[in-house]
Amino acid sequence: MVYEIPMAEECLKFVPDPKKGKNMWVLGMLSYIYSRDLKTAEDQIASIFKKKSQAVIDSNLQLLNAGHEWAAENLDFQFEIPAMPTGKELVVMNGNEAFAFGTLAAGIEVCSMYPITPATSVSHMLAETFEKAGGLVHQAEDEIAAIGFAIGSSYSGKTALTVTSGPGLALKTEFIGLAIMAEVPLLIIDVQRGGPSTGMPTKIEQGDLLAVLYGAAGDAPKIVMAPSTIEECFQFVIVARQIAEAFRTPVFLLSDSNLATGVQPFERPKLKAEWMSAPIDQSPWNEDTKPYQWDEETGLSKRPIPGMKGGEYTLTGLTHTASGQVSYLPEVNQRSTAMRSRKIAAFSRTLKPPKVHGDEEGDLLLIGWGSTRGAIEEATDRARELGGKVSSVHLRFLSPLEPGLKDIFKRFKKVMTVEINYSDDVNAPLITEENRRYSQLAWILRARTLVDIDCFSNVHGQPLKPRNILERIKLELGN
Amino acid sequence: MFGLNNDSCAIDIPDTYHTQGEYTKGIARWCPGCGDHSVLHAVQRLCAEKQLAPEKTVFVSGIGCSSRFPHYMNTYGFHGLHGRAFPVAEGVKFRRPDLDVFVVTGDGDCCSIGAGHWLHAIRYNMNLTVLLFDNAIYGMTKKQTSPTSPMGTISNTHPEGSVLPPVNPIQTTLGVSNVSFVAQTVDWVPSHLYATIKAAYEHQGFSFVKISMRCPKFMAEFSKKKVSERDSVQLLMHENGIQPDDATERMFTHHQPHDPTDINAARALAEDVEKTYLGLFYQNKNALRYDLYGAHNLGYSTEQKMAAIEKKLEAFAV
Ligand SMILES: Cc1ncc(C[n+]2csc(CCOP(=O)(O)OP(=O)(O)O)c2C)c(N)n1
Numbered sequence: 001m002v003y004e005i006p007m008a009e010e011c012l013k014f015v016p017d018p019k020k021g022k023n024m025w026v027l028g029m030l031s032y033i034y035s036r037d038l039k040t041a042e043d044q045i046a047s048i049f050k051k052k053s054q055a056v057i058d059s060n061l062q063l064l065n066a067g068h069e070w071a072a073e074n075l076d077f078q079f080e081i082p083a084m085p086t087g088k089e090l091v092v093m094n095g096n097e098a099f100a101f102g103t104l105a106a107g108i109e110v111c112s113m114y115p116i117t118p119a120t121s122v123s124h125m126l127a128e129t130f131e132k133a134g135g136l137v138h139q140a141e142d143e144i145a146a147i148g149f150a151i152g153s154s155y156s157g158k159t160a161l162t163v164t165s166g167p168g169l170a171l172k173t174e175f176i177g178l179a180i181m182a183e184v185p186l187l188i189i190d191v192q193r194g195g196p197s198t199g200m201p202t203k204i205e206q207g208d209l210l211a212v213l214y215g216a217a218g219d220a221p222k223i224v225m226a227p228s229t230i231e232e233c234f235q236f237v238i239v240a241r242q243i244a245e246a247f248r249t250p251v252f253l254l255s256d257s258n259l260a261t262g263v264q265p266f267e268r269p270k271l272k273a274e275w276m277s278a279p280i281d282q283s284p285w286n287e288d289t290k291p292y293q294w295d296e297e298t299g300l301s302k303r304p305i306p307g308m309k310g311g312e313y314t315l316t317g318l319t320h321t322a323s324g325q326v327s328y329l330p331e332v333n334q335r336s337t338a339m340r341s342r343k344i345a346a347f348s349r350t351l352k353p354p355k356v357h358g359d360e361e362g363d364l365l366l367i368g369w370g371s372t373r374g375a376i377e378e379a380t381d382r383a384r385e386l387g388g389k390v391s392s393v394h395l396r397f398l399s400p401l402e403p404g405l406k407d408i409f410k411r412f413k414k415v416m417t418v419e420i421n422y423s424d425d426v427n428a429p430l431i432t433e434e435n436r437r438y439s440q441l442a443w444i445l446r447a448r449t450l451v452d453i454d455c456f457s458n459v460h461g462q463p464l465k466p467r468n469i470l471e472r473i474k475l476e477l478g479n
Numbered sequence: 480m481f482g483l484n485n486d487s488c489a490i491d492i493p494d495t496y497h498t499q500g501e502y503t504k505g506i507a508r509w510c511p512g513c514g515d516h517s518v519l520h521a522v523q524r525l526c527a528e529k530q531l532a533p534e535k536t537v538f539v540s541g542i543g544c545s546s547r548f549p550h551y552m553n554t555y556g557f558h559g560l561h562g563r564a565f566p567v568a569e570g571v572k573f574r575r576p577d578l579d580v581f582v583v584t585g586d587g588d589c590c591s592i593g594a595g596h597w598l599h600a601i602r603y604n605m606n607l608t609v610l611l612f613d614n615a616i617y618g619m620t621k622k623q624t625s626p627t628s629p630m631g632t633i634s635n636t637h638p639e640g641s642v643l644p645p646v647n648p649i650q651t652t653l654g655v656s657n658v659s660f661v662a663q664t665v666d667w668v669p670s671h672l673y674a675t676i677k678a679a680y681e682h683q684g685f686s687f688v689k690i691s692m693r694c695p696k697f698m699a700e701f702s703k704k705k706v707s708e709r710d711s712v713q714l715l716m717h718e719n720g721i722q723p724d725d726a727t728e729r730m731f732t733h734h735q736p737h738d739p740t741d742i743n744a745a746r747a748l749a750e751d752v753e754k755t756y757l758g759l760f761y762q763n764k765n766a767l768r769y770d771l772y773g774a775h776n777l778g779y780s781t782e783q784k785m786a787a788i789e790k791k792l793e794a795f796a797v
């Protein structure tokens with residue numbers, strides 16, 4: 001059944017340009033269809049436009065009511081969908097706001113940044129709240145300075161945060177290498193956008209994964225996490241600070257513009273004192289402990305902080321011994337590089353295998369990361385309803401990877417990543433099995449597991465739709 | 480001692496006294512005759528004179544011969560990236576008003592790759608003591624033209640002589656808004672070097688000291704000429720300036736009266752490249768300080784922080 005809605009004509013009755021009135025008219029219509037009381041909408045209009053003239057408020061109210069009336073007269077259906085009973089207190093926010101709340105709840109006191117879409121609004125929210133929460137936003141002169149400042153701040157005691165997007169990430173690369181080399185805890189949020197170069201600042205892409213993993217010179221192993229929901233944006237900052245400090249290393253959080261601007265409700269977090277960073281430790285340093293006294297098993301070492309008597313050392317980006325002395329001896333470089341790598345191995349031992357959405361075995365397994373989880377799981381569910389033996393897995397840790405992936409993959413006839421980044425179409429001219437370029441997670445998983453993993457990806461700059469994923473699933477299953 | 484015990488003594492006897500040697504670490508690996516040795520010595524003397532607590536003192540540098548400086552100080556140090564000492568030092572200082580932070584940077588480090596940070600660092604005016612080791616060459620990478628190399632300098636990148644007029648770091652610094660302390664000295668006059676670094680340390684704000692340095696390895700002729708050319712040197716004299724000792728005054732017989740609060744006069748002197756002015760060009764004790772902003776809301780308790788977050792969360796509750 002198709003209903004034709006004369007939206008433009010109806011709006012023209014109230015405003016000269018229907019493009020500018022349509023949204024309120026539609027809101028009125030939807031309020032009728034879903035049996036919603038207009039009162040809430042009217043209050044919201046009055047509050048949102050309170051700084052504008054009364055005429056603006058009146059015309060919006062008119063459109064709202066007109067949409068509602070039109071629907072009541074012309075549509076022969078109406079739904080009543082009761083709100084889901086939760087019994088829980090909820091909050092509603094977007095991913096960048098959730099990152100900001102996570103930062104606050106983690107007790108982080110410095111966010112050092114340079115404005116870049118779509119990451120900036122994390123700092124807006126922090127700037128609004130920090131004054132009374134004992135923190136500050138530093139707007140640096142550029143992204144290099146922003147991360148340098150954050151590293152200086154972390155070095156002097158409290159783990160700091162920097163937020164950025166693709167072009168800014170590129171500029172920060174040299175300092176990221178330093179933070180890894182000198183083992184400075186740090187949080188780096190990358191809200192990805194279309195790339196390369198200035199690309200599509202406001203559009204979604206998951207294109208920075210390989211840049212984050214391999215962007216720095218030399219061997220610079222990293223911890224990279226990707227929240228898949230807005231609630232996870234909040235939670236991951238808290239966890240990431242603890243990981244950064246325990247493992248004395250930068251931790252990356254990869255988000256994207258879909259999470260950044262999308263809005264979801266989640267249970268209002270119950271703040272905990274133990275989430276907060278402790279006051280800066282100024283107790284005397286045990287002089288028998290070296291500034292990089294790597295534990296042979298885990299690569300971990302304790303960090304002296306300025307103010308600790310007896311801990312005086314010079315942090316350097318040059319190759320150094322456990323005592324922090326510069327040295328180019330073959331065995332020193334080999335060992336220190338191995339120790340930084342061992343930390344990543346030690347960290348990976350704390351991870352659990354991911355949960356499979358759907359059956360543990362079947363014909364097709366989809367793998368995703370980041371904001372696409374909802375779309376992938378919905379497509380998986382619909383395919384299963386149609387009888388397809390499809391499951392999906394969503395990865396939160398991209399480096400190191402969650403364990404047990406190969407075991408999961410082996411139980412499916414075909415494994416395919418679903419991502420929003422570029423891959424060559426197998427049928428495109430010149431493309432062969434040898435020269436095909438895969439989407440970014442697929443590259444990593446293929447190398448890691450030696451499983452012949454396929455990928456379904458595009459760079460349309462739009463969120464993936466469950467419908468499109470479902471079409472591809474059907475194609476793969478041959479029906 | 481003398482029948483006094485510590486509790487009844489009226490004089491505050493510090494429980495730890497640091498000798499100059501206690502600020503020394505390792506053996507400096509600069510070339511013999513390199514100006515960097517002189518500055519290291521002057522700074523160690525300052526630390527002892529001021530009895531700086533080693534654990535509360537941080538030397539931040541970039542990359543270059545000069546930037547190896549923190550490795551030779553028995554304090555905290557941060558030997559970071561080429562050109563990026565300023566942002567790191569700012570980050571160190573931002574929430575740690577209790578730390579004394581020094582920046583050691585070279586002419587390439589500060590005036591070329593780090594020039595953007597330099598301008599903003601001047602404007603931030605955080606309480607940092609900044610020592611620009613200006614040897615007018617890239618030492619570490621073996622004799623390339625620096626932005627402060629005089630035009631015509633023969634280097635490995637300009638074997639026929641460099642082709643552009645040099646950057647003038649004093650003039651540039653004086654041109655930035657919110658500038659608060661600018662001085663010039665040379666590494667080969669220890670008393671003037673020391674007096675200048677001391678004045679810089681005592682200034683509460685971004686104290687910028689340009690130190691002309693000898694690099695006998697790659698700028699031997701230039702260094703010799705600089706040291707011998709006493710006639711082109713003018714000592715800046717003022718009661719609020721840097722007070723040269725008698726020996727310095729005898730060495731440099733040309734004296735230029737200059738009020739360091741007069742920025743226009745300071746700029747005019749900086750533009751005069753025929754002469755080398757030593758001393759305090761400019762000081763403004765009232766320039767706004769970003770480090771005070773950084774420290775203004777320190778020390779909130781967990782309860783206070785959580786209350787502020789809860790309040791903000793309220794706006795997102797449904
Ligand atoms: C990003 C980067 N580019 C280039 C270099 C190579 N480099 C090291 S020191 C230096 C120049 C140092 O000159 P200056 O700052 O004048 O210090 P000096 O050695 O003269 O004391 C250069 C170009 C580097 N380390 N990092």
Ligand code: SF4
Nearest residue numbers: 510513544618694696
């Ligand atoms: S090369 Fe020049 S600047 Fe470097 S240590 Fe030798 S003399 Fe000093």
Ligand SMILES: [Mg+2]
Nearest residue numbers: 585586614616
């Ligand atoms: Mg130099």
